[in-house]
Amino acid sequence: MVDSNRLNEAAAASAGSPDAGNFLVAGIYLDDQSSHVVVRGNTMAKLPVGIFIHNTSYTTVENNRIWLASQVALWGSMDRTDADWMTGNLWRNNEIVPTVHAIWTDGQLPSFKVSQAFWFWHNMGGEAALGAGHNEFTGNRVIQAQGPVSAHAWLRGLGNERYVDASEWQGLNPGEPTPSRPVRFDPMLTTLGPEQVVDAGFDAGLTSWRTYQNPVGSGYAVQPLASLPGCIGSCMQLTAGHPYDLLASIPFSLRAGALYLYRWTAVMPSTSGAEVGPPYVSREVSPWDVMADAKGFAGYIPRRAGAGETLMYESYFMPKSSAPARVNLQVETARVPVALDSISVREITGFSLAYLWDWSAVVFAPGDGARTVGCAELGWPVGCSVIGTAGEALALPLTLPAGTARLLMRGDSVFRR
Numbered sequence: 001m002v003d004s005n006r007l008n009e010a011a012a013a014s015a016g017s018p019d020a021g022n023f024l025v026a027g028i029y030l031d032d033q034s035s036h037v038v039v040r041g042n043t044m045a046k047l048p049v050g051i052f053i054h055n056t057s058y059t060t061v062e063n064n065r066i067w068l069a070s071q072v073a074l075w076g077s078m079d080r081t082d083a084d085w086m087t088g089n090l091w092r093n094n095e096i097v098p099t100v101h102a103i104w105t106d107g108q109l110p111s112f113k114v115s116q117a118f119w120f121w122h123n124m125g126g127e128a129a130l131g132a133g134h135n136e137f138t139g140n141r142v143i144q145a146q147g148p149v150s151a152h153a154w155l156r157g158l159g160n161e162r163y164v165d166a167s168e169w170q171g172l173n174p175g176e177p178t179p180s181r182p183v184r185f186d187p188m189l190t191t192l193g194p195e196q197v198v199d200a201g202f203d204a205g206l207t208s209w210r211t212y213q214n215p216v217g218s219g220y221a222v223q224p225l226a227s228l229p230g231c232i233g234s235c236m237q238l239t240a241g242h243p244y245d246l247l248a249s250i251p252f253s254l255r256a257g258a259l260y261l262y263r264w265t266a267v268m269p270s271t272s273g274a275e276v277g278p279p280y281v282s283r284e285v286s287p288w289d290v291m292a293d294a295k296g297f298a299g300y301i302p303r304r305a306g307a308g309e310t311l312m313y314e315s316y317f318m319p320k321s322s323a324p325a326r327v328n329l330q331v332e333t334a335r336v337p338v339a340l341d342s343i344s345v346r347e348i349t350g351f352s353l354a355y356l357w358d359w360s361a362v363v364f365a366p367g368d369g370a371r372t373v374g375c376a377e378l379g380w381p382v383g384c385s386v387i388g389t390a391g392e393a394l395a396l397p398l399t400l401p402a403g404t405a406r407l408l409m410r411g412d413s414v415f416r417r
């Protein structure tokens with residue numbers, strides 16, 4: 001039994017090593033052929049890896065809190081080929097808060113370091129080793145304080161691997177709830193130039209937009225909607241009969257070599273999830289090639305969302321040319337009506353990156369006494385406002401009972417959307 005430990009801010013001492021050691025440091029690490037262990041009620045923050053079980057069987061990992069891990073919160077790995085040494089495990093009712101960091105050098109395309117809630121690696125079974133009685137994930141509460149991510153979990157078998165978003169993870173692990181998003185902090189702030197898309201919000205219906213229907217599809221429809229929850233005023237509902245069907249803006253100009261932010265909002269129907277097509281900002285005329293340079297588009301937000309969800313997508317690109325361009329909106333999921341709004345292409349003229357301490361703070365009370373914290377103890381200015389992991393407003397000063405810990409978020413952070 002590994003019970004009720006508290007671990008905070010550990011990192012590998014990697015000086016002199018060519019490796020940063022991110023795979024070495026885990027809050028709790030059960031190694032080869034461990035079995036029948038219960039890992040319960042532990043709290044850990046700002047570690048590379050939260051709880052790592054390696055070639056371990058018949059183990060339960062439950063009711064732990066893993067906040068702000070930089071690599072992964074829960075990792076199970078079976079890297080043997082002689083026998084299956086990872087079965088009969090249960091990961092349940094843990095609380096996980098992953099992170100997104102923007103990495104950006106002026107003049108370059110940004111990249112995003114996303115930590116995963118889960119890594120599940122199994123050399124013999126791959127994804128087939130998931131499931132009740134084998135390796136079950138159920139009831140784990142993931143708080144996506146920085147919005148949805150396309151790389152929610154990393155699945156790896158012998159010779160194949162993929163990242164999946166939360167809805168795909170849920171499809172593989174039916175007991176897993178949808179992540180909660182009580183609040184949203186952006187990994188960076190951008191200063192933007194003027195909007196390039198004409199009638200970006202569909203205020204004038206299709207007046208400034210064009211449509212294309214691929215003749216081999218069926219079920220295509222475009223329908224202006226006067227209002228819909230998730231839209232700002234009117235939006236445009238596209239039902240694709242084929243993934244090549246599209247809604248295209250009128251042409252605009254880009255500045256070659258500058259950095260641009262491309263955004264859209266999609267509202268999924270209440271009856272079905274859907275997937276919007278990849279970013280396609282093209283040349284206005286034939287051959288309608290993608291106008292991003294060889295580095296393509298960079299982002300971390302999925303293009304898929306579940307029934308009834310509103311998805312705000314963002315991606316970054318640098319144009320290869322200043323030739324007239326257009327936005328093409330496409331939907332991968334045929335015959336599912338998706339409402340689109342707030343289509344945007346704007347040059348980025350400035351930016352600032354968020355650090356963890358800009359929006360989050362982890363506070364512990366010692367085992368032998370309560371602890372009271374205010375803005376100063378959290379590292380934030382006088383008069384700061386604080387919210388808890390359920391999105392609830394908290395009054396300061398806040399008293400933590402002896403032996404407890406909390407993750408607090410800064411309500412008045414400039415990075416809050």
Ligand SMILES: [Ca+2]
Pocket residue numbers: 200201202203231232233234235341342
């Ligand atoms: Ca609108």
